[in-house]
Amino acid sequence: MEEIVNNTSKLVLDSKEMDRALTRMAHEIIEQNKGIEDLALIGIRTGGVPLSERLQQRIAAIEGTMLPTGILDITLYRDDWSTLSQHPIVRKTDISFSVDNKNIILVDDVLYTGRTIRAALDALTDLGRPQKIQLAVLVDRGRRELPIKPDFVGLSLQTSANEHVNVFLNEIAGRDEVVLEEKA
16 A cells, blocks of 8 residues: 655555554464464564564464563664764663573564664673574665565565655554655
C-alpha cells in the first residue's frame, strides 16, 4: 500500500499490513529455528520493544508458550552518541534471563546503516554469550554502512539518502503505520 499522505510523505504500511507482516515474521522465526526451544526476544529501545512484545504474543498464539523478552538500551554503545547530545538519555536495559546459550532474536523497527545493530550486538555480548543472534526488523530500508543483514523482515523498502522512514506504533504514537518522508 502506497498512499500519499501529503506532498512530501507517503504511507507504506497501514495497521492491517503491519499486523500481517508481524504475523508472517512470527511464523518465519518459528520455522527457521525449528520451534522455540532456547529462543528469546530482545527489543532495542525504543521501537524494537513493542515490536518484540507483539512478536512474543504472536509466537505464543502459535506455539502455546510465551518466550522470554527483554529490553536493550544501546545509548552508550553508539559510536555517534557524543554527536547526538552532550547529555545522552540512558535508559534501563531490562533482561531478566541469562542470554548465555540462548538463541536471541534482536528486534528493531528500522534497519538503515547498521550502526544501531552493531551497538546492540556490543551491548548484548557484554551481558553474556548467546548461542546465536538473529535480527528481526519491521522495515529494512537498505543503504547499509556496515555488513549487517536482517534474518526476518516485515518490509524491504529501497530509499534514497534524502528520505526518512517513520514507524508509528500504537504503544508509543497512538497509531500503527509506516510513513516514508522526504527530508527538506
